Amino acid sequence: MVNSILIDTWGWLTLNDAGERRHQQVATLYRTLLKQKTLIYTTTFVLDETFTLFFKRLNAYQAQKAMLQLSAAFSTDQFQLIQIDETRFSQAPTLRLKYLDKPQISFTDLTSMAVMQEFGILHVLTEDAHFIQVGLEFQRLPAQS
Template sequence: MRVLVDSSAIAALILRNDQRHTEAIKTLRYLTEKGAVLILSNFIVAETYNLIAARAYPAKAREWLLTNNWPVERVSAHDEREARRILEKYADKDFSYTDATSFALMARFSFDLAFTYDRHFIQYGLPTQENLKI
């Protein structure tokens, strides 16, 4: 199983004061036990670093960035064109550009699901850990 890990899930895993911390740890254990391949995009790496640093944890953000060993798929020019198309088509949604590139990347690599707490993935119609029976 190939899983795209979103910044919201990473923040929940790292930050003990995140309301979903315990749930995220449980989900990570489940995915690991099932042999899931956990993958990030380079845009998600940037977003995660900024998210954690903005929550007043710059040292924690730096530590995560320097020690992360999950594979990173690079967002391609094609993914960016597809992201623009997605944002145009779904103008009624407030998807971020990183969200839209994640949707495009998931389609290109046929990811099985996203590990995320961002409602936008569900709005777009992608499976998330909420579809799992944990």
């Protein structure tokens, strides 16, 4: 059982876009997380990316619906929206310099990793391999094939 998870931009997009290759797998996992009362985290930077992609990839109605539903979820106790404040933001350049050999890691993902470390979150709903490659004991869900 997963006690807490951070959902990355990929996870939110895949959950809300039936055309995504792993949509069904992510939707099934998400329903399980909700049923198990798993604490679901995301950051303001992740939501920024997510809402932008909703309106680029989905039709306007779907994008609006997905954005409003996701926004409303964070008013419940099961969902935690973490603000990337000055302190959390300042941790990302340190991680960037630590992982110079991994230039594909986005600044947003570095801030997510800082939040995961701060809150002791080990699971991340993403397809991004660099969450594993950094050696911080993060585990990607759903399992990669």
